[in-house]
Amino acid sequence: MLNNNGKAAGLVLGLVLVAVSDVGCGTDTSTGDGGGQFSPIDAEVATFWDRQTTETAEFLATIVDEFNEATDGFPVKVVRSGNYGDIYRKVTASIQARTLPAMAVAYESMTAEYARSGAVVAIDDFFANPETGLSEEDLADFFPALIETNTFADFGGKMYSFPFSKSVLMLYFNKRVLAEAGLTDPPATWDEFLDQCRTIKTKTGKYALAIDVDASTMDGIIFSMGGSVFEDGKTTFDSEESIRAFQLIETLATEKLAYQITPRTFNDESDFQQDKIAFTMRTSAGKASLARLMEDPDAWGMARLPQADPGDPHTVLFGSNICIFDTTGEQRDAAWAFTKYFTSTEVSVKWALSTGYLPSRKSALDHPDMDTFFSQWEYNRAPFDSLAFAKAEPNVLGWQRVRSLIENAETEVLTGVKGARQAAVDLKEKADRALAAAQ
Amino acid sequence: MKRPRDTRLAVMLLTPAFAVLGVFGVGPLFYAIYMSFFRMVRGGGKTFIGASNYSEALTSEEFWNSFFVTFYYALGVVPVTIVLSFFIAAGLFRATRFRGLLRTLFFLPYVTSVVASAMIWRVLLDPSAGVANHLLRVAGLSTQNWLLEPKGALSILSGGVIDIGVGPSLALCCVIAFDIWISSGFMVVVLLAGLSAIPREIEEAARIDGASWWQSARNVTLPLLSPTLMFLAIVSLIRAFQAFSSFFALTGNGRGPLDTTQNMTVYLYANFYEYGRLGYGAAVAVLLCVALAALTIVQWRAFGRKVYYR
Structure with a gap:
């Protein structure tokens, strides 16, 4: 029979196991799936973790559907994953688990942490492709502050995220x-x-x-x-x-x-x-x-x-950017294709008019729909004017x-x-x- | 004498349990201790730094703040819940009408989702639109910031005589009150089971000898209930040191105003998952478990001998 000391020792051992076990589970082991360093959470679709709610979430889902229909390639699926803080915590936990979505929304400070983990890919690397990339002209069309905020001096001056809903x-x-x-x-x-x-x-x-x-x-x-x-x-x-x-x-x-x-x-x-x-x-x-x-x-x-x-x-400057995670090649390509589609002038204008977010391209301001929008309410132009002097x-x-x-x-x-x-x-x-x- | 077949059966039956404990308990335990000696930043490799994580923690204001938050929380939740639950259980045990309904009502908070309950409490304690402040206004008292208030509850109660940094913040007191409400349901059920196991004739004999309700409770019921109370004290102390969900759900990030609700588990979580400081987080986890083990030994030594086993 155990005496009191024996019982206490047993109890203490039990406590030690309970208190520390969840920490020790977080280990760094690479899955090495032949693609990127991380496994996709869903191999069939490029999952996109986003924070939008209500009508904005519905509108984003519509844009995703339109993208899937238009491209007829590897499909994208948007998943509402809590607010920015929740998504950050989910992503960091998923980095530990070596399993990530294709892309997620993130603030710049969060992206820096992901970049240190090697979990995100440099967006610049997508630009060079003549078919799927972005030309110099295209890049010059983006508001400079939006490019600047996604360029990380701590990581070789590369873009590790791309403007999404600013x-x-x-x-x-x-x-x-x-x-x-x-x-x-x-x-x-x-x-x-x-x-x-x-x-x-x-x-x-x-x-x-x-x-x-x-x-x-x-x-x-x-x-x-x-x-x-x-x-x-x-x-x-x-x-x-x-x-x-x-x-x-x-x-x-x-x-x-x-x-x-x-x-x-x-x-x-x-x-x-x-x-x-x-x-x-x-x-x-x-x-x-x-x-x-x-x-x-x-x-x-x-x-x-x-x-x-x-x-x-x-x-x-508020709002989030898109990070593309280092999963498989087809997931990364689908994520970039969607990012490019989303930030095109046409979609950018639609997104801005429906949600109140700002378009990431300067050419969007010249779009005829924007003129109509500005004339609908006297304050509609105010955020666009502020964009010119917004700091990241x-x-x-x-x-x-x-x-x-x-x-x-x-x-x-x-x-x-x-x-x-x-x-x-x-x-x-x-x-x-x-x-x-x-x- | 044990037969070889018994030994084989024992090994066979114990192996799955040992395997699970080894993989999910002992293995991570030793790995956490190993991690705590390294500077491990997510994605930043690892460097052996000896006991630096421990010395950093033990000299960190934030670590000690989280320790005292944990301490105040345990001090607030454990004794109050046990005493409150004892009186509720004693009342319910003697109730002759609506006993089942009342037991269900007291047990309901425990089986309700902590997050759902916390959302309701957040609404009740909202400074501008909450019921709590509405009642204070009706009573002619000054309203409070409740979960947003970093000042000490003692300072508020004393009208500022006591320094604002002394004792738990009002926000932490709200978390304590919430967890007392949540966990008393479980304790009431366990205490009711303990009370049911006490032979009625002993209490009846005490009453025939002229003992009052309090004398009977103090000298008969409580000693016979002491194993149950000891069990509840140890279990609730462990839970108090591991509390997380109520802190997180009530304050949104666990830390609360000026980190005054950041207990050791929330601090560990923040370092591990928000700031990516894996080695430091592991060191905090080891310190948490050492503190918990030490407290349990103290608890066992102080009260273990007073437990009456029939």
């Missing part, structure tokens, strides 16, 4: 709430923005803004203050522009001009629709959802982000970790745990340390 950060305004406060036009500068927020609070008793804590939005505010977030291998969160961005958040919180929403709930959109707030900061892709909620197009609008200097405007976030290794730190700093300021200056200075120190650790 958008820019915008300020949405509720005309009914503005009118209640006696305001007519949206603010052009951050000073005007704060003045309007105070007026709204005083005259209506309402919050002016709902904040969804988000790293890209914070970066966008820093850009619009005239700052940057990364220069010469180091972050620049301690710059005066960055501190001013955090001070803006601090003022909004301490004067109770804004409140924080639960992440991923999009409660700001429902509060916007119910006239509980005057402003929300979302990407241009959020237009479709707000249009559905607001119904009356005269009740709201969207404008470029307020600026520190309206003469030298900046905003942040860094795509360096470790930025994924920095994004969490940015969101923590924003939360610190919003909840009063730290002052704006201290949070910004601490953020710089932590972010630089995280980037160094990721190398």
